[in-house]
Amino acid sequence: MYNFNYQRASSLDDAVAKLGAASDGTLLAGGQTLIPTLKQRLASHSDVIDLSGIGDLRGISADGGGVTVGALTRHAEVAASADVPAALAALADGIGDPQVRNCGTLGGSIANADPAADYPAAVLGLGATVNTNLRSIAADDFFTGLFETALNDGEIITSVTFPTPQKAGYAKFPNPASRYAMVGVFAAQMGDGVRVAVTGAGPCVFRVAEMESALAGNWSADAVAGISVSADGLNSDLHGSAEYRAHLVTVMAKRAVAAAG
Amino acid sequence: MPTVSMTVNGQAVSGEVEDRTLLVQFLRENLRLTGTHVGCDTSQCGACVVHVNGDSMKSCSMLALQAEGAEVTTIEGLASNGELNPMQQAFMDNHGLQCGFCTPGMVMSAMDLVAKNPNPDEATIRENLEGNLCRCTGYHNIVKAVQQAAKTMGG
The missing domain is CATH 3.30.43.10 (Uridine Diphospho-n-acetylenolpyruvylglucosamine Reductase, domain 2)
Structure with missing residues (x-):
């Protein structure tokens, strides 16, 4: 170092x-x-x-329409929280290993925007709002590319506000060595429609519109079983080809919907 | 060089470190507490797990300066008056180690697990030891050891 x-x-x-x-x-x-x-x-x-000495960046508070999680809140705290959506707690409980979860934070994860991180799938899948010291950024505008976000120089995430879903589920195929998502899919039925967000597969978390409209009409694993994403532009590395990841997107989407119930 | 102060195994300690000094280096090289091991350089093996303010963490993935003012417990802090802690005793009773290199981290992770979940089933134990790699045992006797310790410790 x-x-x-x-x-x-x-x-x-x-x-x-x-x-x-x-x-x-x-x-x-x-x-x-x-x-x-x-x-x-x-x-x-x-x-x-x-940043760890800034106390007011840590903690979870529920209000009418959702829950706000401070940027320095650790994964283990989200995993143990009864105030966050169950799918979000389950996602946090599957990040890395217990020691990573005892240190790693929500704000750190999404600021880093690792293409295989779990949290971006929940932030985009729930249509969350990323709050910074300067403004609030919609999830759809936040993740802009490989390790790239809409954050400007001198801009610091303070919290993330997650709306409450009617139903939500997350399923990932973890890399057996690193536990990072080879592919992770977060599916949520929100008050204003269905959202399906995919992490791990591409350079940046993305939504699958075709799955969202299919699930809006029929919330079931069968509804997405016949929908596949193109392998064009997906990640291809020693862990798996783009075609393999494209296949996993459908499989994980089915499991995410099944997990949501 | 900056000075860092913390409490390690109940004793107030302080020392000069570089800004980049890792907690594990401070423990091993400044304090000579060499029970905490470094098994990899990539934050994957868990041999360096210690407790910081009650939670298990990888001391190789944390700067010494981040632990300023913290309460740190290492493997050396578990036995008292020459008596092994029940987790250490259970690893011994169940042959939960062979070469022993991963054992300090395994024991510290298992202690955190049992503190938070006094009666873990086998699947829970295996999931919670995901951050600790062992190249010898195949994990089976480690899981048995944690089960025994959880019972002994009142789960």
Whole structure:
């Protein structure tokens, strides 16, 4: 690991100021991607600014239309929460391993936007709103590409607001070594329609409109059984080809709908 | 170099570290608590698991400075007055180790599991040890050890 200047932010404003003053600063939340990446020298930064001291970024609060999860809330806390949708708790309970879940955070995960991370599927699948120190961003506008989001320089996620689904389920085919999603599908019946979000398969989480309209008419695994996505542009690596992942999308979609009940 | 202070196995400790020093390096190299192992360089093996403020975490995936003010428990903090902790005893009774390299992390992860779920079934134990790799035992006797310890510890 190349050395850096470690700084602890006392508030959001302090974090923004420290980030702005650094020549090449980065933010540290749970660190479960950042620290291993720094260790492997896949990244180096002049400054690492630790957000963990900002207490009001952590916690879960339910209100009428949904639930707001603070950006520094750990996966284990979401997994154990009775206030979040059951499918979201189950998704959080399947991230990594228990030690990762005891450190990793919602905000850190979606800011990183790993193509095989679980949380982006729930954020997009539930049509959540990502709240930052500057604005609120709809999930449909948040994930923009491979490790790319709509976040601007100096913009920090503060929380995510998830609307309450009528039904929701998540199914993933975990890579047996890393537990990352080879493919994960989040299917949700919301008040204003059905949403199906796919992670792991492509460079960025995406929705499948054909499955959404099929499920709107008939909420059952059978409704998506005959719908497949094109392998064009999907991820292909030593773990599986694009065609294999395209096939898994249909299988995981069926399982997600079945899990939702 | 910055100074970091924390409580390790009930004792207040502090030391000079680099900003990039990992918690596991601070434990092993500054404090000479070498029971916490480093089995990989990729955060996958779990040999370095310790408890930080009561939760199991990988001390290789955390900076020492992140643990400023924290309560840390390592494998050295489990036995008292020369008596093995029930989890350690159960690993011994059930031949839950062969080479022993992964054992400190296994024991610390299992302690966290049993603290949060006093009566885990076999599937739960296997799922909760997902972050700990063992190249010797095939895990079977490790699972038996955790089951015995959970009973002994009052589950």
